[in-house]
Amino acid sequence: xxxxxxxxxxxxxxxxRSLAAAGIISVILVAPKMTRMLKELDRPxxxxxxxxxxxxxxxxxxxxxxxxxxxxxxxxxRVALTERGRQTLEQIExxxxxxxxxxxxxxxxxxxxxxxxxxxxxxxxxxxxLLGGKGFVRIQDSVWVYPYPCDEFIGLVRAHLKxxxxxxxxxxxxxxxxxxxxRGHFRLH
Numbered sequence: 001x002x003x004x005x006x007x008x009x010x011x012x013x014x015x016x017r018s019l020a021a022a023g024i025i026s027v028i029l030v031a032p033k034m035t036r037m038l039k040e041l042d043r044p045x046x047x048x049x050x051x052x053x054x055x056x057x058x059x060x061x062x063x064x065x066x067x068x069x070x071x072x073x074x075x076x077x078r079v080a081l082t083e084r085g086r087q088t089l090e091q092i093e094x095x096x097x098x099x100x101x102x103x104x105x106x107x108x109x110x111x112x113x114x115x116x117x118x119x120x121x122x123x124x125x126x127x128x129x130l131l132g133g134k135g136f137v138r139i140q141d142s143v144w145v146y147p148y149p150c151d152e153f154i155g156l157v158r159a160h161l162k163x164x165x166x167x168x169x170x171x172x173x174x175x176x177x178x179x180x181x182x183r184g185h186f187r188l189h
Contacts, residue, residue, distance in 0.1 A: 012058060012061070012067075062085070066082060066084050066085075067081070067082060067084055067085035067088055068080060068085050087126075087129075090126065090129075090130070091133070097153065097156065099134060099146075099148060099150050099152075099153050100148070100149075101148050102148060102149070105147055105148070105186075105188050107174070108147075108172050108173065108174060109145050109146070109147060109173045109175075109176045109179070109182075110148070110150050110170060110171075110172055111143065111144070111145050111171055111172075111176075112131065112136065112143070112144045112146075112154065112168065112169070112170045113142055113143050113144075113168070113169050113170075114127060114142045114163075114167055114168040114169070115142060115167060116142075116167050116168075120167075123162075123163065126161060127161060127163070127168070130157055130160075134146075134150075134153065137182060137186075145176065145182060147182075147186050147188060150170075154168075154170050
């Protein structure tokens with residue numbers, strides 16, 4: 001029986017995701033001796049030492065890159081994401097998400113409009129980055145268009161940005177005036 005080759009995930013991605021999920025690196029990572037209490041997580045000592053060394057190196061690299069801040073002493077270290085770290089994590093998470101493209105275009109445009117208050121300027125900027133990063137085309141300041149079904153992606157974005165339907169709306173249009181440039185951009189001829 002052949003074993004399947006597992007896809008390696010960069011340590012940076014794992015650490016950033018752990019920080020996002022836990023807020024701080026969990027007790028297991030910060031206090032290695034705690035793993036003895038959780039037998040299913042206990043690794044052979046040599047493997048554990050190698051893992052913790054890699055984690056420490058990864059955290060140091062993240063700190064030098066300005067993605068995390070580290071405070072406290074060795075036994076009580078706190079590692080927290082910076083704003084730049086949150087943006088990097090966002091790129092990692094949404095970079096992995098793929099909007100499925102059907103074999104044939106149904107001739108309909110998915111249009112996203114939003115009106116995010118000035119107090120939430122960061123959210124508005126992140127929304128623009130997410131939409132642009134997934135291939136949406138900006139046709140006006142807060143109006144973006146995409147040719148394929150993307151309801152799941154829009155739901156994820158809303159949840160991620162804690163944005164309600166009032167701030168962000170999506171609809172499907174049968175036709176769009178002067179869409180020749182958009183058809184060309186998306187290669188829909």
